[in-house]
Amino acid sequence: MSEPTSVLFVCLGNICRSPLAEGVLRHLVQERGLGDRFEIDSAGTGDWHMGQPPDERSVQVASAHGITLGGRARRVRREDLDHFDLVVAMDRENLRDLQRLADGSGPRARLHLLSDFDPEADHPDVPDPYYEDLSGFETLYRTVHRACESLLEQLAPPSD
Numbered sequence: 001m002s003e004p005t006s007v008l009f010v011c012l013g014n015i016c017r018s019p020l021a022e023g024v025l026r027h028l029v030q031e032r033g034l035g036d037r038f039e040i041d042s043a044g045t046g047d048w049h050m051g052q053p054p055d056e057r058s059v060q061v062a063s064a065h066g067i068t069l070g071g072r073a074r075r076v077r078r079e080d081l082d083h084f085d086l087v088v089a090m091d092r093e094n095l096r097d098l099q100r101l102a103d104g105s106g107p108r109a110r111l112h113l114l115s116d117f118d119p120e121a122d123h124p125d126v127p128d129p130y131y132e133d134l135s136g137f138e139t140l141y142r143t144v145h146r147a148c149e150s151l152l153e154q155l156a157p158p159s160d
Contacts, residue, residue, distance in 0.1 A: 025151065126143055
């Protein structure tokens with residue numbers, strides 16, 4: 001049996017976007033019975049929320065869709081870029097931070113934007129709903145769900 005495919009989602013504080021993406025992909029993987037084939041995590045480029053649980057609005061929206069969010073905010077480390085196969089940034093600023101963290105040393109991880117996997121993306125950045133009400137988090141959920149479905153289809157195409 002091969003090593004699990006490892007995916008790390010990254011946003012700014014690791015309390016809104018990236019934990020929701022982690023939860024959504026984990027849920028989709030479990031629904032398809034592929035839990036043993038994936039390692040999924042999330043982190044932030046900043047350290048403002050380290051140790052905190054996901055934002056209650058992300059938790060609420062996830063729960064409304066049958067998804068449980070767990071974990072605590074952590075900051076992305078250089079080692080993550082060598083450990084994970086795929087590191088998915090929520091926006092171009094996060095991607096630039098990851099590229100600086102890699103510092104040209106050729107990390108193992110492939111760096112992408114989440115919008116690279118969203119078939120309906122009309123902008124490269126996934127907006128941060130931190131200063132919005134619950135409707136912004138519902139919009140975030142739909143974007144993340146679409147992109148994670150597409151990502152999973154690419155990583156583990158359904159067999160006929």
